[in-house]
Structures are given as C-alpha cells and as structure tokens.
Amino acid sequence: MSENIVQKLRDQIENGIFSGTLPAGKRLDETQLASQFGVSRTPVREALMQLSAIGLIEIRPRRGAIVAEPAPHRVYEMFEVMAELEAMAGAHASRRHTQADRTALLAAHEDCARSAQTADADAYYYANESFHAAIYDASHNGFLQEQCLALHRRLRPYRRLQLRVRNRMENSLAEHDRIVKAILDGSADEAAAALRAHIAVQGDRFSDLIAQIAAGRSGVPA
Secondary structure, X not given: OOHHHHHHHHHHHHHHHHHOOOOOOOEEOHHHHHHHHOOXXXXXXXXXXXXXXXXXXXXXXXXXXXXXXXXXXXXXXXXXXXXXXXXXXXXXXXXXXXXXXXXXXXXXXXXXXXXXXXXXXXXXXXXXXXXXXXXXXXXXXXXXXXXXXXXXXXXXXXXXXXXXXXXXXXHHHHHHHHHHHHHHHOOHHHHHHHHHHXXXXXXXXXXXXXXXXXXXXXXXXX
16 A cells, blocks of 8 residues: 555545545545545545544444534644744753754755745645754754644644644745754754744734634635
C-alpha cells in the first residue's frame, strides 16, 4: 500500500469535512469511499484511522467512522501548547544546530518560498512540515521532537486550513524568515519568540480560522 495514496485520500477526506461535503455526524462508508476514489478498502481504512487519531472522525462500535464535531476551544488549547513546544525547539536549535541542520533548514525554507510563489497552499503545507521538522531535528532533543511531531499531527488539518485564510501564506513565509535568521544567528530568545508568535492562534487569526471552518461546514465556499 502506497503511503502517497493514503496521504492523498486523507487530504481529500479532510477537504470534504472542512468544505461541508462531509458534515458532522455523517457516516463514512469504506466501500463507498473506495469506489468514489477508485482504490481498495485498505488505504481508505488506513486514512480513516489516521483521521480518527487526530480527532476529525470517530470510530464507533457498529456504526463505523463518523465525522466528528469540532471543538474550537480544544483547537485553541492545542495551538497554545504547540506554540510553547515549538518555542523550546527553536531555542535549542539556535544553540545546538550543526552544519547539516543549517543546510536542511535553509532547503526547507526555500521549498516553502517556491510553493508560496505559486500560491499552492497544499504544496506550501507539506514544505512547511519539512521546515518545522528541520527545527525539531536541530533541537537535538529526542523527547521534545517526539512531542512536537505528535501534536503537529493532531493539528495538521487546522494548520492546512489556516493557510487558506487571506494573506496567511505570505505572512507565514515572512515569519519563517525571522525564525531562520534567529536560529542561524544563535539567538535563543529571538528564535523562541518568533516561533511562539508564528504558531500561536489568537485574536483575529483564531477568529478567521474558526470562521473558515464554520463557512465550510455550512456549505459556504471558503
């Protein structure tokens, strides 16, 4: 089973959930989804399990997979914690990064810039994943890296979605510039502050994100 197939299925089901095509409470039938996407039930089952792990769907006895109702306060709480974890990773990375870490971080940053130039939100999201993973690697703290990756996976659909908020991709790239400079300059406090601000979803940004979710759930194009 190709990991790429599962990823594409997962992304398409996520998009259906946030666009309102798959509303909260809807049962997701494996056979129907397999037919719709022209694949076997095996990658569909794996995609649903991944979506269940991050809370977008619920696997219920005798009912199967059901689209879950999002809890905005829970999303906000997870972003708060993510902001602090990434701030810590950035501070460590600024002190501990190697030449290999530097190369990986700059390469990921360049990939983000190329995706932003083409206004491809999905391509930017995956380049952005590599960018943050490079920071976790550069922290040289295995436990911190595990926690960052676990929460990053939980927040994946919301991080993807907020890139569709107007001007978010351009602003994100500018924030990356500050993060890279602080880490490579060895400025721990600046790296922590830049990453905390980059991840924290508050005020207008959080309102925009929740409005985007609500617009999709009500069938209004985002």
